[in-house]
Amino acid sequence: MLDVYTQIASIPIGYNHPALTKVMTDPKNMCSMILYCVIPGRCTLLTDSNPRINGMKSNNSSSYMTGGFSRVQTMACGSCSNENAYKAIFIWYRNKMRGTPEPTPEEVRTSVINQVPGCPDLTLLSFMGGFHGRTLGCLATTHTKAIQKLDVPSFDWPIASFPQLRYPLDQFERENAREEARCLEEAEDLIVKWNQKGRHVAGVVIEPIQAEGGDNHASFDFYTKLRGITKKHGCAFLVDEVQTGGGSTGKFWAHEHWGLDDPADIVSFSKKMLTGGYYQKDSFQPDKPFRIFNTWLGDHTKNLLLTEVIKVIKTENLLDQAKRSGKVMLEGLYDLQDKYPHLLSKARGIGTFCAIDVKDEDTRNLLLLKARNKGVVLGGCGTQSIRFRPALVFKEHHAHLFLDIFNDAITEL
Amino acid sequence: MLDVYTQIASIPIGYNHPALTKVMTDPKNMCSMILYCVIPGRCTLLTDSNPRINGMKSNNSSSYMTGGFSRVQTMACGSCSNENAYKAIFIWYRNKMRGTPEPTPEEVRTSVINQVPGCPDLTLLSFMGGFHGRTLGCLATTHTKAIQKLDVPSFDWPIASFPQLRYPLDQFERENAREEARCLEEAEDLIVKWNQKGRHVAGVVIEPIQAEGGDNHASFDFYTKLRGITKKHGCAFLVDEVQTGGGSTGKFWAHEHWGLDDPADIVSFSKKMLTGGYYQKDSFQPDKPFRIFNTWLGDHTKNLLLTEVIKVIKTENLLDQAKRSGKVMLEGLYDLQDKYPHLLSKARGIGTFCAIDVKDEDTRNLLLLKARNKGVVLGGCGTQSIRFRPALVFKEHHAHLFLDIFNDAITEL
């Protein structure tokens, strides 16, 4: 099988990269890693003096992080990464409001019973079509499919429109600029209104590309202006790179494409990063240990594998590879939509992080099936899109192979 | 070090059991497990027809589960186990209210934007002193320390008192029975009142022993009656065995001590179980795939290790071992509290799942430190308790060794 979906974008460098086999079969790791961490279920990082508990210094974990992120907090999956990032944002915001991290006795008392002021009525602003996970906090900021949210109680938090761009982009520049301006205005309006009614917007959470929601892109200018709005109104800006992070856009983080010095306050990750976690600025580090905490805080074996993955990305120049393979992919998709305009539209992407729309949901699903039967694994997203999520070792010849088979599958429709 | 805390009760059979080393060094597993699951970050269980996605049949995973649980849903940690169990409860309850799993168009529309009726105003009843995790849904049912909850928005859900038993139990039988009756009455009152005001109590969530909250026990009779109340009012009963499950009470699940045919609707687990997840009755299985779902749904390597752990528990008779070691522990703790009545009180426990109170928090913390410096790892819980959480391979001679060192540490206070 040619896997162009990779377990929902969560396989960074393929299924059996020799560098990773080596990590897993190194007797030193068998001892120190498997016996003491995997088998007992990962060592709990319980010592107050252990810097890991209060956010590792980020240079220890990945030299790919830029933009003023001084710390990384490991977690185990995308959901706990976002849940805890949300908590860090709320704690930061309340400390600002209060002027001190020291709570009042009333706050201490009420927090334990879920009441204000200890559990304040703060909110997060999210976007229609966004996906940030399925635990109850994350789910309150997820707005993709009803099936994910139906029957589950949620928080009444503000939701802004995400730009619906028209394609091809170069033919709709003016319309798309207007659409983005409309969405930015709506987001800012919501922040102002919710702050006015006392339900302060502590943070804004967004993906650099709405992945589950249908691979919805917005311009780098949109994100730049949105970042400006968060600064103007004192909201934290959380960029969820759970699906976009790890290199497939041709940069290690998708937000790097924006070219900003201060792109975000927190960046969450998982999937291709094998572990979960988030990078944060110093100011988001809670004042006390155990405010952000859980039993395992991730899985040390995954950190060891990630270290190796990052090495391989560098030595094999896989970010450049993603750019090159992505170019073949996207040009091929453009050709296909020209060839089958009644079936395909809106080919789009950055690096290999590409997608295309099919005329309707049933046809999309049939196409996924036909491709699978020809040996290509693909995944859908949104209502009628196909998302392409190859591993970073996906080379130009894989892209050509994929395009040929995909073309064959289309002809069978 | 003699570890009587085991990474917050999450090491089932010690740090280097040969059976587990064998699993991790078996070349067959290197291929099938490490390469295809660990390294790429665990295979996503994405096929609709894969029974795992809709809850594995429980007899595949552990023959220890009784009480009508026909399915197990794997997860990755205690928090996602409870978060998803909560969702399963809400879905089940709404289906009952609606009389069908098919939502109205209005429910579909509103669910995506966090509004009623799609995101209904249902509640869960939890208990003061209970701990069920730290993600936002779990945190709404956690009521232990302010530091875990402060500054994080929460749900306004009903919270009942948990019995505060007086020790020694045989001297306070009447008082304790009265206290339990009071708490049961309060719980039932809350259910009735919240149902009346339209904020229905979909489920009740409780630990068989409140572990983080201070090793607070209630009688088996209390749990039996509480189970009856949930049935009477149509609430789901979720028993959180994240800390109590896995054998340390001398039975595989702490709720087995209650001796009920129908002890619960859902039982969640993690820690000693290495993976996370929950057992559930058929009726809690959502009608469609992807209602309960996430990228990894656990980690297959942990399932392999768990299978081996369960084998070892059986072949080495470790449940009986926990009973025997627990007897030595508890009798030793009784002796110590008789010897140092000004310092120690409330020795309590089932199996090796024991605890004792120290006169105040500072003295407790000092005692933990002194014990550690003598080579014994212990953990606190509640405000002034010490909890004992040895692995299942903790034998009588370990218990004696521990008691000797603990005694030495006390004399140094």
Ligand code: FES
């Ligand atoms: S919530 Fe992330 S592993 Fe459980």
